Amino acid sequence: MENKIFGFGIIGAGTISDTHAKAIMAIGKARLIGVYNIHKSKADVLAKKYNCLSYESLEDLVTEKKIDIICICTPSGIHLEPALKCIEAGKHCVIEKPLEVTIERCDQIISAAKKAAVKIGVIFPSRFYEVNKQIKRSLDEKRFGDLVLGDAYVKWHRTAEYYESGQWRGTWKYDGGGALMNQGIHSVDLLQWIMGPIKTVQAIAANIRHKNIEVEDTVVAILKFANGALGTLECSTAAYPGSFKRIEIIGTLGTAIVEENSLIKWRFEKELDADGEIREIFSQENTSAGGVSDPAAISFLGHQKQIEDMIEAVENNSDPAIDGAEGKKSVEIVLAIYESARTGRTVELSI
Numbered sequence: 001m002e003n004k005i006f007g008f009g010i011i012g013a014g015t016i017s018d019t020h021a022k023a024i025m026a027i028g029k030a031r032l033i034g035v036y037n038i039h040k041s042k043a044d045v046l047a048k049k050y051n052c053l054s055y056e057s058l059e060d061l062v063t064e065k066k067i068d069i070i071c072i073c074t075p076s077g078i079h080l081e082p083a084l085k086c087i088e089a090g091k092h093c094v095i096e097k098p099l100e101v102t103i104e105r106c107d108q109i110i111s112a113a114k115k116a117a118v119k120i121g122v123i124f125p126s127r128f129y130e131v132n133k134q135i136k137r138s139l140d141e142k143r144f145g146d147l148v149l150g151d152a153y154v155k156w157h158r159t160a161e162y163y164e165s166g167q168w169r170g171t172w173k174y175d176g177g178g179a180l181m182n183q184g185i186h187s188v189d190l191l192q193w194i195m196g197p198i199k200t201v202q203a204i205a206a207n208i209r210h211k212n213i214e215v216e217d218t219v220v221a222i223l224k225f226a227n228g229a230l231g232t233l234e235c236s237t238a239a240y241p242g243s244f245k246r247i248e249i250i251g252t253l254g255t256a257i258v259e260e261n262s263l264i265k266w267r268f269e270k271e272l273d274a275d276g277e278i279r280e281i282f283s284q285e286n287t288s289a290g291g292v293s294d295p296a297a298i299s300f301l302g303h304q305k306q307i308e309d310m311i312e313a314v315e316n317n318s319d320p321a322i323d324g325a326e327g328k329k330s331v332e333i334v335l336a337i338y339e340s341a342r343t344g345r346t347v348e349l350s351i
Contacts (some may be wrong), residue, residue, distance in 0.1 A: 010036075011035075011058065013039075018049075021049070029311055070091045072086070076181065077175065099324060101174075101175070122327025122328075132190060136194055147228075148229055156292055157238075162295065183291070195225050198333055199224050199226045201223055246259045
């Protein structure tokens with residue numbers, strides 16, 4: 001398969017589909033064959049922009065022989081149906097986060113893919129940025145000592161027009177939740193990947209600014225990790241003008257703090273020769289606005305790296321870095337936080 005060019009399709013032609021298209025176009029081994037959207041006029045616009053086909057039906061796209069891998073970019077609560085269609089047609093799937101909005105729907109996708117021997121990957125590009133991989137490596141090398149705190153902050157700004165731009169936005173059925181399920185889930189995934197499984201959550205949620213949506217625009221959670229460390233999660237789409245997302249990993253022997261993809265702090269009790277270079281390499285200014293106030297203002301680099309990972313998994317018949325089981329973890333955590341906010345109780349996760 002070394003010289004194979006992988007054909008890609010995209011289902012859904014909303015904001016994030018453009019990011020997927022840019023990522024595919026940047027990969028030498030990939031070619032964008034076509035796109036399908038329930039409203040064909042939107043698919044036509046994307047197809048014209050990237051010089052590919054606009055398919056008349058979902059069936060036409062999933063049965064296209066030139067397509068090997070399909071990116072599912074529909075609203076969060078409408079991932080299941082197209083995913084099952086793709087899997088049934090033998091197509092590997094790259095699914096935008098979250099995998100789905102309930103555990104049952106996540107499990108249906110995972111089970112179908114396993115039965116059909118089809119690979120699925122769930123988009124969490126933050127794991128593919130080198131600064132986060134460096135933190136994970138150093139943690140695995142025990143440089144942080146015992147973990148003390150793992151904190152994530154997503155204080156973003158979304159306008160009323162953002163929620164009005166799609167009927168699915170801000171709904172339980174199709175968005176799966178609000179600021180946490182849609183925006184904060186990236187940091188939830190990153191935090192649990194670095195810190196390890198979360199054992200319990202205790203949360204409060206509110207709708208402070210966006211009164212016309214069903215779901216929260218602000219949530220705060222206290223986390224207890226399986227390794228004994230504690231943490232906090234703060235997420236909002238009501239914060240003006242918004243800030244870069246921030247993650248803090250703090251141990252008994254060291255601390256790492258990252259804003260967006262820029263390393264703010266890197267200090268250890270036992271300094272290594274490489275630490276100065278790490279600070280220099282990863283302390284550069286961020287190259288994009290990071291989606292702080294504009295959901296389209298994100299880099300496609302993380303998506304590119306993740307799609308390349310999927311291609312490599314297909315070539316080598318291996319598992320993608322973030323397969324269905326991995327992608328489901330953040331949904332379980334988010335839903336546990338919602339349950340805690342709704343009931344006022346501490347919720348324990350099955351780990």
